Amino acid sequence: MDQNQPTTATEAKPSKNQRGRFCDAFKMFLAALSLSYICKALSGTIMKSSITQIERRFDISSSVAGVIDGGFEIGSLFVILFVSYFGSKLHRPKIIGIGSLIMGAGSILTALPHFFMGYYRYSMEEYSNPSENSTSSFTTCSAYESPSFNGTAPEITGKGCGKESGSNMWMYVLMGNMLRGIGETPIVPLGISYIDDFAKEGTSSFYLGTLNAIGMIGPIIGFVLGSLFAKMYVDIGFVDLSTIRITPKDARWVGAWWLGFLVAGTLSIISSIPFFFLPKNPNEPEEKRKASKSVYVLKTNEDKSQAASLTGHGQTVTGTVTGFFTSLKSIIINPMFVLFLFVTLLQFSSFVGSLTYSFKYVEQQYGQSASQANFVLGLVTIPSVAIGMLIGGYIIKKFKFTLVGIAKFSFSTSVLSFLFFLSQFALTCENKPVAGLTLTYDGNYPVTSHLDVPLSHCNSDCNCDESQWEPVCGSNGVTYTSPCLAGCKSFSGHTKPTVFHNCTCVEKAGLQKSNFSASLGECPRGADCTRKYHIYLAMQVLTGFSVACSGPSFILLVVRVVQPELKSLAMGFHSLMIRTLGGILAPVYFGALIDRTCLKWSVTSCGARGTCRLYNSVLFGNRFLGLSTFLKSLALILYVVLISVMKKTVKRKNPKSTENGKKALDDANLESLSSNGRSAPSAGADGEAHI
Numbered sequence: 001m002d003q004n005q006p007t008t009a010t011e012a013k014p015s016k017n018q019r020g021r022f023c024d025a026f027k028m029f030l031a032a033l034s035l036s037y038i039c040k041a042l043s044g045t046i047m048k049s050s051i052t053q054i055e056r057r058f059d060i061s062s063s064v065a066g067v068i069d070g071g072f073e074i075g076s077l078f079v080i081l082f083v084s085y086f087g088s089k090l091h092r093p094k095i096i097g098i099g100s101l102i103m104g105a106g107s108i109l110t111a112l113p114h115f116f117m118g119y120y121r122y123s124m125e126e127y128s129n130p131s132e133n134s135t136s137s138f139t140t141c142s143a144y145e146s147p148s149f150n151g152t153a154p155e156i157t158g159k160g161c162g163k164e165s166g167s168n169m170w171m172y173v174l175m176g177n178m179l180r181g182i183g184e185t186p187i188v189p190l191g192i193s194y195i196d197d198f199a200k201e202g203t204s205s206f207y208l209g210t211l212n213a214i215g216m217i218g219p220i221i222g223f224v225l226g227s228l229f230a231k232m233y234v235d236i237g238f239v240d241l242s243t244i245r246i247t248p249k250d251a252r253w254v255g256a257w258w259l260g261f262l263v264a265g266t267l268s269i270i271s272s273i274p275f276f277f278l279p280k281n282p283n284e285p286e287e288k289r290k291a292s293k294s295v296y297v298l299k300t301n302e303d304k305s306q307a308a309s310l311t312g313h314g315q316t317v318t319g320t321v322t323g324f325f326t327s328l329k330s331i332i333i334n335p336m337f338v339l340f341l342f343v344t345l346l347q348f349s350s351f352v353g354s355l356t357y358s359f360k361y362v363e364q365q366y367g368q369s370a371s372q373a374n375f376v377l378g379l380v381t382i383p384s385v386a387i388g389m390l391i392g393g394y395i396i397k398k399f400k401f402t403l404v405g406i407a408k409f410s411f412s413t414s415v416l417s418f419l420f421f422l423s424q425f426a427l428t429c430e431n432k433p434v435a436g437l438t439l440t441y442d443g444n445y446p447v448t449s450h451l452d453v454p455l456s457h458c459n460s461d462c463n464c465d466e467s468q469w470e471p472v473c474g475s476n477g478v479t480y481t482s483p484c485l486a487g488c489k490s491f492s493g494h495t496k497p498t499v500f501h502n503c504t505c506v507e508k509a510g511l512q513k514s515n516f517s518a519s520l521g522e523c524p525r526g527a528d529c530t531r532k533y534h535i536y537l538a539m540q541v542l543t544g545f546s547v548a549c550s551g552p553s554f555i556l557l558v559v560r561v562v563q564p565e566l567k568s569l570a571m572g573f574h575s576l577m578i579r580t581l582g583g584i585l586a587p588v589y590f591g592a593l594i595d596r597t598c599l600k601w602s603v604t605s606c607g608a609r610g611t612c613r614l615y616n617s618v619l620f621g622n623r624f625l626g627l628s629t630f631l632k633s634l635a636l637i638l639y640v641v642l643i644s645v646m647k648k649t650v651k652r653k654n655p656k657s658t659e660n661g662k663k664a665l666d667d668a669n670l671e672s673l674s675s676n677g678r679s680a681p682s683a684g685a686d687g688e689a690h691i
Contacts (some may be wrong), residue, residue: 045222059610066587073583075181097275103183104268110176133301223378388548426620
């Protein structure tokens, strides 16, 4: 093949000074892109770790929180195709810098609603007594008085609806996340195509693994900050913290979620600065030399015309647009690209749905606080993911897999991660013993339905508001949704720790002691559930490692099943589809499914349904894990079909190749199989591992 290529001056070995300038500019770009990767991963982690806090602060359901989370993908899809196609023809470093700047502005906008809302009120009695602080009296059992408040009373309904947590201020968080998505869009396709154009031959997969491994610093910082800020009360600096009677383990606790977005936004703006000082092309002769080895050999005028129509070089604006749609059509009719698109769409949908609600899952399933969930999940999973990406990139580079080999490697790691994931079904905990929801109010019998559980003799005369959520843990190990419904007559301590006394429902449970008391807060999980939690963390490490090993192969497969000159557009279109159908929709339908397992909803200041306080643990686990398993199973089936199609295509185009597809090729000479039946060598390509 090389003998057909014309010898040009650009193939001459560059001078020592040229190599030095190239290395300096290229290394500067790698350093700047690494910082940008860290910042974008940090912003994404802050959003994922704060989604439960946002849900509680704005009194919204999980499905609405999923819409907010999907706002990032909504913003990205507006510009992803045009950035991927036209951005490569412009000054890529400056476009990436502008994107980082917008990304930072979006993160800061996300935090702004906090400064325009009223103070967070976690108790309905705060709505009924707005002039009093958090030390106002609790609603205990009183047989001769009317209820102290009612969540739907006319004097309460409508108070502060425009500025309290039940308002529509969450839409500003959605818009900020959309802006962050727009800003992050150019970082991956333009950054990776820039590296691919100027990296030395055979180093692409290594750069891919290294870049994504460095990017894992972002999630590590994000989880640490998320854990730290989740411990801080949302209105820290504005209220007297000594008056706050709830703890971070309370279902109503909201941490300082807004601080994380301010930090992430500031760092993103700082990361944009170096890109404005980098050259468009660090070494023009090197680019031309490499391009001559990476695209089709144009023997005829017809070949040149086709390449021009795909790349858009030398055309008018109209011709460029025409070339764009011609290139897009070439990608869409490629059967291997379409198959791989559906494989990654299913896997990404499962991944993003699980990741969005993983912190909620740990909180509800194992009784961990948001702060603990952030810290522990980040501590145990991020290092394993970073190591997995490095090892995955190294294995591909070491063994020089063919296209079929890369697909087989990716399939094997996906099967391994699927098996680890299935073990989580055995790690779900039983429902919490909660009087009025899973047990009768006397705590002696389970209920068939959590709806309209009748009052017991122990609290029927207490005039309680059944919609109230002020959980207390009885000395019998049963949680009651309020001290009134526990039949408690008195309490000691306005703030932490608060203990309620003479609780008649605790007494009815048959407790063989004279102290029928209850303490503020839900009862902790049992030892058996704690043991399952530790096993769950171990499975998360193994699952994260196996998934990360296949990360580099995902992007390599995207760019190697299309013509080399279309790799940037292929990455953009691939990202558009999985973000639209996976990143936007998955959090919504995962959230809607989770909402259907709710046992206790809060009531907003406007009298409407707010956020969920307590879930059915068994249903939550089975539906949450079951939906992910269904998506992963379909992806593995399509993987088998994809590998079969690849083998047939390789055998048809190269009859001399070995049947098992293990022909060793250099990274620079891996075959790219296009839809028109032609093959050509392509340089390696890197990208962000979304799966």
